[in-house]
Amino acid sequence: MSSSSERPPDWPRHVAIIMDGNGRWAHRRFLPRLEGHRQGAKSVRRAVEFCRRHGIEFLTLYAFSTENWQRPSAEVSGLMKLLGQFLESELDELHANDIRFRTIGDLTRLPARLRTRIEAGQEKTRDNQSLVLSIALSYGGRQEILAAAQAIAHAVKMGELDESSITEDAFSRNLYTQGLPDPDLLIRTGGEMRISNFLLWQCAYTELYFTDVLWPDFDDQAFLDAVKAFTGRQRRFGMIAEQLGAGERAG
Ligand code: FPP
Numbered sequence: 001m002s003s004s005s006e007r008p009p010d011w012p013r014h015v016a017i018i019m020d021g022n023g024r025w026a027h028r029r030f031l032p033r034l035e036g037h038r039q040g041a042k043s044v045r046r047a048v049e050f051c052r053r054h055g056i057e058f059l060t061l062y063a064f065s066t067e068n069w070q071r072p073s074a075e076v077s078g079l080m081k082l083l084g085q086f087l088e089s090e091l092d093e094l095h096a097n098d099i100r101f102r103t104i105g106d107l108t109r110l111p112a113r114l115r116t117r118i119e120a121g122q123e124k125t126r127d128n129q130s131l132v133l134s135i136a137l138s139y140g141g142r143q144e145i146l147a148a149a150q151a152i153a154h155a156v157k158m159g160e161l162d163e164s165s166i167t168e169d170a171f172s173r174n175l176y177t178q179g180l181p182d183p184d185l186l187i188r189t190g191g192e193m194r195i196s197n198f199l200l201w202q203c204a205y206t207e208l209y210f211t212d213v214l215w216p217d218f219d220d221q222a223f224l225d226a227v228k229a230f231t232g233r234q235r236r237f238g239m240i241a242e243q244l245g246a247g248e249r250a251g
Contacts, residue, residue: 007055010231012184014058016206017047018198021190021214034078039216041086050223051131052097058132058180060104062198066140069109083137084114091121098130104176105139134180141200148174177202185230189215189222205237 007013019040026036044061051059064079087101094101101121110118118137151174155161161170172178182202186195191212195203209226211218236244 005053005055007057008231011054011227012056012207012230014060014181014183014185015051015056015226016060016062016183016186016199016203018062018186018188018190018196019043019215019218020188020192022216024190025214025216033075034082036216037079037082041082043215043218044086045090046219047223048094048099048131048133050220051133052099054227056131058134058183060134060136060177060180060183060199062136062139062196064105064137064139065197066106066138066143067197069138080111080114083135084117087114087117087121091124094121094133095125095128098128099125100128100132101125102132102134103137104134104144105137106143107138109138132180134177136198139176139198141195141197144176145201172201175201182206185209185226187211187223187226189213189218205235207233207235 022036022040023033024036025039026033029035044063047061048059050056063083068079069076091101101124103118103122107115107118148171152161152166152171156163156166177199180202182204183199183206186199186203186206187209188194189211191210193210195208199206207230209229211222211226213222234241234244
């Protein structure tokens, strides 16, 4: 992995990606779907390198949703295997490049071996600072919000939390993403224009970018195009342009 440089000030600090289109990529080549996911794993590596090189501090990738459990069992187990292989082949390099690895989602549903590997990876890289790579696994935005609400209700019931202390910050601290800033930019590859239960709370003011590029084809140029689109937008967070100062752009 090449060394990092300073992030340009108008670039996103946190990029989240819905990696869609692996199946279609494979189908167009008369290959099994799993081959599309295998190529997708190579794009993951490329995107991580891109972020590291350009000083993007947080990258969050949607690898497996709560709904994906309904896919044919061969695809589910193939994906689980691929995730394990990814950790095995990439973790040392992630660590050497000062990248922190973490997951968001309900890990209890994952195969025990994969969970153990994930936990070891998180532990090993926990103090790394240059980039936080979060992989969403068995993740659902609504489920995440429900789990947070339940945790908060429990804390109130136990007398540990006062109702009036349930602020946005307090709520965020009960989400899987606690400690991460909200994404500045959400990219979805594969041509669909929806959020598919990803980071529903966190994307309240996130800039959305949709591209027809299929995930296995998502290369540095495609990533740059997304960042360029982002830098050309004005983020007003509900205010009017004059309140933000002349020429204020995304970032
Ligand atoms: C969506 O494409 C993609 C997935 C459900 C899996 C994403 C997994 C990877 C990119 C590979 C492994 C990940 C890591 C982190 C190593 P799809 O199958 O829905 O594609 P389609 O819409 O074209 O059928």
